[in-house]
Amino acid sequence: MVDLARVQKELQECNRDVQVSGIRVSPKADCITHLIGSIPGPLGTPYEGGVFNIDITLPDGYPFEPPKMRFVTKVWHPNISSQSGAICLDILKDQWSPALTLKTALLSVQALLSAPEPDDPQDAVVAQQYLKDYQTFVGTARYWTEAFAKASSLGIDEKVQKLVEMGFPEDIVRSTLEAVGGDENLALEKLCSA
Amino acid sequence: MQQQSAIQAEEAEKIPFVGDKEPLSSLAAEYKAGGSPVLLEKIKILSEQYAAIRRTRGDGNCFFRSFMFAYLEHILESQDRAEVDRVRANVEECRRTLQKLGYPEFTFEDFFALFLEQLESVIQGSEASISDEELVKRSRDQSVSDYVVMFFRFVTSGEIRKRSEFFEPFILGLTSASVEQFCKSAVEPMGEESDHVHITALSDALGVPIRVVYLDRSSCDNGSVSVNHHDFTPVAGNNNSGGSEAVNPFITLLYRPGHYDILYPK
Secondary structure, eight states: OOOHHHHHHHHHHHHHTHHHHOOEEEEETTEEEEEEEEEEOOTTSTTTTOEEEEEEEOOTTTTTSOOEEEESSOOOBTTBOTTTOBBOOGGGTTTOOTTOOHHHHHHHHHHHHHSOOTTSOSSHHHHHHHHHOHHHHHHHHHHHIIIIISGGGSOHHHHHHHHHHTTOOHHHHHHHHHHTTTOHHHHHHHHHHO | OHHHHHHHHHHHHTSOSEEEEEETHHHHHHHTTTOOHHHHHHHHHHHHHEEEEEEEOOSSOHHHHHHHHHHHHHHHHHOOHHHHHHHHHHHHHHHHHHHHHTOOHHHHHHHHHHHHHHHHHHSSSSTTOOOHHHHHHHHHOHHHHHHHHHHHHHHHHHHHHHTHHHHHHHHHHHOSOOHHHHIIIIISSTTOOOOHHHHHHHHHHHTOOEEEEEOSSOOOTTSOOOOOEEEEOOOTTSSSSOSSSOOOOSEEEEEETTEEEEEEEO
């Protein structure tokens, strides 16, 4: 059984200092075991200026078992799958502890953006590029940040139009965008899985 | 790696978190088939002083789990209220330590509450009182047992961080990690094995002496065999009575490389 009282307290604590940390966590729909987190890209990295959304699922054994986290926003990083968003980070696996929280876990993910570990890659292609052609890696990572992590700077009508052009009905697009807080990547994911 | 841990997990499942009390002869039986003569000799020496053994699951939490059961069982049998009051004061001190170190309250409060509840329940004479049988049952119930183990991990980590200058040289002897990294990677995650650093810190934090008896293949140069033990005696100034006077540990653990079980003196 997930410790729901604890999760509530975690959400309160995290959202209290969102101005300082920039880390947000909120429940996805009504279910508190399925959350969405977001982290700002660290300054001085190719991810600067982007906001990255992370899908969080709490397993039954939480907080004894680590939260399952996955990037929803596409990101070019040696330890994050460019395909699935899977994250390779020890504290999300065997180094997890109930002493950690969703917020500290997201801070660690943010630190991972600043300090890639290409020798322990999740995405071999990205890791190869990082090691062999660092300049191209930086260029690609920056381009992906521009293309995918800054999309929320578009106006709501532009987002609606983009999604309508993909073939989704406008009323559903609007309500879905609203439900995910205006994030078009999340909206697209939701529309596709509906 | 994953396969290895899967096999370990499967092996561990065969033993409950905390086993039944068994006569010490069951230890010798383990080594009968092709066991080293040194070990058998040492077990013989052990059997002069110790009557029984209680095994714990080898899941990396065995030290904390052994300590949990041995401590609560001691209180259950001794009904030592003074000890309960003393340890409760230390627990409150540990709570303040974690607060000062900046741990959010919600990360540890449930674990503290659950331990204090167990402590309360082994004292007889209230509605919540439990029997020895119930204590064994709870120690095998993950939703109690793992919470108490995690409580000890919090206490241990807090003590190490609080006295980081004292613990740093010992930690450097084990790994190249900093005190902070050590606590994060080797103390706070469940399933991380305990070393003398953990035992020292827990014993100091709670003010509870612990005797560890070592059973390994080592012998003296002249071929004579003896069984070594080490007493972890809490340092003074940690809210416990004195420090220089020799305290007779009421908790005795048997250490075999990589694992701790509980020993019962005769």
